[in-house]
Amino acid sequence: MKIICKKKNLFCLLIYTKTCATADQEPEVGTNPVQVEVGDFDEAIDVEEETVEDIVDNPCLNYHCKKGKVCEVDEGNTPMCVCQDPSTCPPADAEFEHVCGTDNKTYDSSCHFFATKCALEGTKKGHKLHLDYIGPCKYIETCLDSELNEFPLRMRDWLKNVLVTLYERDEDNNLLTEKQKLRVKKIYENEKRLQAGDHSLDLLAHDFEKNYNMYIFPVHWQFGQLDQHPVDGYLTHTELAPLRAPLIPMEHCTTRFFEECDSDSDKYIALEEWASCFGLKEQDVDKDLII
Ligand SMILES: [Ca+2]
Ligand SMILES: [Ca+2]
Numbered sequence: 001m002k003i004i005c006k007k008k009n010l011f012c013l014l015i016y017t018k019t020c021a022t023a024d025q026e027p028e029v030g031t032n033p034v035q036v037e038v039g040d041f042d043e044a045i046d047v048e049e050e051t052v053e054d055i056v057d058n059p060c061l062n063y064h065c066k067k068g069k070v071c072e073v074d075e076g077n078t079p080m081c082v083c084q085d086p087s088t089c090p091p092a093d094a095e096f097e098h099v100c101g102t103d104n105k106t107y108d109s110s111c112h113f114f115a116t117k118c119a120l121e122g123t124k125k126g127h128k129l130h131l132d133y134i135g136p137c138k139y140i141e142t143c144l145d146s147e148l149n150e151f152p153l154r155m156r157d158w159l160k161n162v163l164v165t166l167y168e169r170d171e172d173n174n175l176l177t178e179k180q181k182l183r184v185k186k187i188y189e190n191e192k193r194l195q196a197g198d199h200s201l202d203l204l205a206h207d208f209e210k211n212y213n214m215y216i217f218p219v220h221w222q223f224g225q226l227d228q229h230p231v232d233g234y235l236t237h238t239e240l241a242p243l244r245a246p247l248i249p250m251e252h253c254t255t256r257f258f259e260e261c262d263s264d265s266d267k268y269i270a271l272e273e274w275a276s277c278f279g280l281k282e283q284d285v286d287k288d289l290i291i
Helices: 010-023 033-038 110-119 124-128 145-169 178-188 201-210 213-226 237-247 254-261 271-277
Strands: 069-073 079-083 099-101 131-134
Touching: 079 110, 099 110, 110 124, 110 131, 131 237, 145 178, 145 201, 145 213, 145 254, 178 213, 213 237, 213 271, 237 254, 254 271
Parallel strands: none
Antiparallel strands: 069 079, 099 131
16 A cells, blocks of 8 residues: 655654554554654653663663763773763764754754753753654744544544554554554444545544544554553653654644643643543543553
C-alpha cells in the first residue's frame, strides 16, 4: 500500500515515520510513531547507567547523560554529566532540524536547544524553557473556538487510520503487540469503517456518533504510546512532546487543545482528561485498554 502524502496531514506524518523506521531497521515495539522520526524529547529523564567492564578503559562509555549534557571524567576518573557547550553540537543540515523554544527563539537543532536549556538549569528561565515545536519559530494563528472543536474530530480519525495501517503492514514487524492486533482487527474488519482520506468535518462527526465504539481503542492506544516516562496514567509536558512538537506547525490549535485537555490545570493530562477531550464517555475510560 502506498500512501500519498498531502502536506499538513498528521496521518501521513504518523504513518511515514513509523514505516520509514521499519524499512531498514528493526522496529521498536511500543515506540511512538512520531517519536521515531523527530527524536526523543526526554529532557526530564535522567538515565544514568554504567557497566563494570567498560569503566576501566573509558568511564564515559555506556555512561548516559540526558539531553543537553555530555559525559566528562573528573580528576578521580569518575564520569559525570556536564552541560554540553552548544558550539559542539553538529550544525543543522536543513531548516527542518531547527526547533522553536517556548521562549520563541529558533535554535539550530534540538542539540543546541537542550544544551542551552542545560546552561540555564536551576534558574526560573531554565525551568520555564521547553522545546515548543519542530521547525523554526513562526507566526501561529490564534485558535478559534470553532476550530478547537474540529481538532479532536480529525485526530481521532487519524489515530484510527494509523492503527489500521500498522495492522495491515504488520506481518512479522511487530508494529503492534498481539493484544493490540486483536483490538485493531475488529476495527479493520468493520465494513462501516471510513477509509483513510480527507473527510469533511460533518462526515467525521457523523461517523463518531454512529461508530463510536471504533474510536475507543485508538484514543487509549495513543495515550499508552506517550505515557512511558514513567508509566503512571499521566502525561507530562515532556511525554506529550513527541506528539505535540511536530504537530504544532501543522495544526495551530494543538497548544490550546492540550492546554484545555488538562481540565484541572495540574500540568498533567490524566487518562480520564485525555479520553474526555477526545470525546469518550466517562464509562468507556478503561486502563486495561492500554496494552
Ligand atoms: Ca507518565
Ligand atoms: Ca490534569
